[in-house]
Amino acid sequence: MNDLEARVQNLESRVRALEDELAIHRVIVRYGLCVDTGDAPRTSEVFAADGVYDTDVLVMRGRAEIEAMIRGDRHQGMVGRCAHQIGPAMVEVSGDTALAAGYSRVYLAGERGIGIYRVSVNRWELERSEGSWRIRNRVTRLLGHDEARAVLAAGLDAVTR
Amino acid sequence: MNDLEARVQNLESRVRALEDELAIHRVIVRYGLCVDTGDAPRTSEVFAADGVYDTDVLVMRGRAEIEAMIRGDRHQGMVGRCAHQIGPAMVEVSGDTALAAGYSRVYLAGERGIGIYRVSVNRWELERSEGSWRIRNRVTRLLGHDEARAVLAAGLDAVTR
Amino acid sequence: MNDLEARVQNLESRVRALEDELAIHRVIVRYGLCVDTGDAPRTSEVFAADGVYDTDVLVMRGRAEIEAMIRGDRHQGMVGRCAHQIGPAMVEVSGDTALAAGYSRVYLAGERGIGIYRVSVNRWELERSEGSWRIRNRVTRLLGHDEARAVLAAGLDAVTR
Numbered sequence: 001m002n003d004l005e006a007r008v009q010n011l012e013s014r015v016r017a018l019e020d021e022l023a024i025h026r027v028i029v030r031y032g033l034c035v036d037t038g039d040a041p042r043t044s045e046v047f048a049a050d051g052v053y054d055t056d057v058l059v060m061r062g063r064a065e066i067e068a069m070i071r072g073d074r075h076q077g078m079v080g081r082c083a084h085q086i087g088p089a090m091v092e093v094s095g096d097t098a099l100a101a102g103y104s105r106v107y108l109a110g111e112r113g114i115g116i117y118r119v120s121v122n123r124w125e126l127e128r129s130e131g132s133w134r135i136r137n138r139v140t141r142l143l144g145h146d147e148a149r150a151v152l153a154a155g156l157d158a159v160t161r
Numbered sequence: 162m163n164d165l166e167a168r169v170q171n172l173e174s175r176v177r178a179l180e181d182e183l184a185i186h187r188v189i190v191r192y193g194l195c196v197d198t199g200d201a202p203r204t205s206e207v208f209a210a211d212g213v214y215d216t217d218v219l220v221m222r223g224r225a226e227i228e229a230m231i232r233g234d235r236h237q238g239m240v241g242r243c244a245h246q247i248g249p250a251m252v253e254v255s256g257d258t259a260l261a262a263g264y265s266r267v268y269l270a271g272e273r274g275i276g277i278y279r280v281s282v283n284r285w286e287l288e289r290s291e292g293s294w295r296i297r298n299r300v301t302r303l304l305g306h307d308e309a310r311a312v313l314a315a316g317l318d319a320v321t322r
Numbered sequence: 323m324n325d326l327e328a329r330v331q332n333l334e335s336r337v338r339a340l341e342d343e344l345a346i347h348r349v350i351v352r353y354g355l356c357v358d359t360g361d362a363p364r365t366s367e368v369f370a371a372d373g374v375y376d377t378d379v380l381v382m383r384g385r386a387e388i389e390a391m392i393r394g395d396r397h398q399g400m401v402g403r404c405a406h407q408i409g410p411a412m413v414e415v416s417g418d419t420a421l422a423a424g425y426s427r428v429y430l431a432g433e434r435g436i437g438i439y440r441v442s443v444n445r446w447e448l449e450r451s452e453g454s455w456r457i458r459n460r461v462t463r464l465l466g467h468d469e470a471r472a473v474l475a476a477g478l479d480a481v482t483r
């Protein structure tokens with residue numbers, strides 16, 4: 001391999017890293033836009049088929065359980081009035097897996113105007129499958145929850161190894 | 162074209178896509194910083210000359226109408242006390258046009274401290290002109306507005322085609 | 323230098339610019355995750371050794387003063403209940419220095435639920451040292467503070483030169 005070819009190979013690796021980082025930000029943000037439109041299959045596709053979504057109040061295993069939550073009265077009653085805004089987050093990619101750590105907020109419009117419904121810390125595990133990044137595991141804990149500090153610290157460790 | 166030249170050409174295309182994605186995030190965020198300093202011409206330049214800014218309460222067509230809103234007593238009275246924070250958003254670029262969908266928030270400092278003034282969903286159409294990305298159309302609707310869900314869903318469709 | 327080599331060199335420069343922009347977003351966001359875990363040395367490393375953190379109420383010069391704030395009762399009493407969320411921001415890189423301007427928010431969980439504790443404007447000066455971007459100077463002012471508009475305007479000027 002000559003010198004120029006080595007430089008091209010180095011660039012290919014760096015461009016792939018940049019593409020992966022942006023793709024992962026996009027997929028974690030995409031959950032919010034999808035869930036706020038109330039579209040269950042579109043939202044669940046952000047997760048791997050056997051992906052786990054581990055929240056304060058409910059652990060959902062696999063897309064069917066995630067879709068059940070989205071189709072439920074509680075969530076559907078908030079569609080059009082809720083905004084799931086995800087980030088800022090830090091991302092660490094390693095081949096076909098990645099980790100991310102960061103924040104999320106849910107806003108809700110009600111009779112008294114728009115308020116903060118939830119602010120949470122998050123740790124995501126992601127995988128590349130058939131060319132697309134998907135969430136394999138998302139742990140989210142409400143700010144002030146007993147486990148919030150540990151979730152954030154574990155996430156931070158993961159993305160700054 | 163030899164193999165190495167093809168790899169360089171492929172890289173050029175991918176780097177251009179990354180540059181465009183970051184540039185579009187920058188221009189939609191820039192609106193917020195500009196409007197919060199109260200500088201009307203600087204803010205309106207984020208839009209194309211005939212750009213449309215379609216809000217709940219007012220549709221502004223062209224830079225002069227956008228500048229009139231910024232120069233108005235209502236907005237000037239909030240400068241130094243308001244923060245227009247835009248994102249997270251998803252971006253889809255296609256040549257010299259692009260679409261984006263996502264959230265925005267306005268915070269306002271008043272006598273009782275800092276509160277949420279608005280949380281909105283947004284759909285942006287952008288165009289590249291003379292090497293710079295500008296907003297051709299921004300539709301924004303307050304969370305809870307009758308049209309909020311449709312604006313978000315249309316935006317999500319646009320960025321995930 | 324032949325044509326292909328010139329194209330590779332151009333790509334190297336553009337990829338470096340993209341890497342720098344993402345790295346700077348990462349380091350300003352990282353402050354928040356670190357400070358929210360309460361880890362003083364990890365947080366102070368986001369700053370240059372002689373970095374300055376200039377807030378409304380306190381100017382900290384060098385890592386020892388930043389660590390003292392983080393180790394203090396006031397901050398430690400909020401760990402697990404506070405979320406320092408940074409961005410959106412705009413970034414301008416120039417060689418081994420960079421400037422950024424944008425927003426930050428602090429949320430706090432208390433007995434009455436989660437509320438907004440602070441919303442601020444920020445101007446960052448950063449430097450690359452031993453291959454890593456660090457904050458040399460961060461000026462942050464609460465929304466509504468007498469200096470908030472000037473800090474934001476100076477930051478915006480810096481990133482849009």
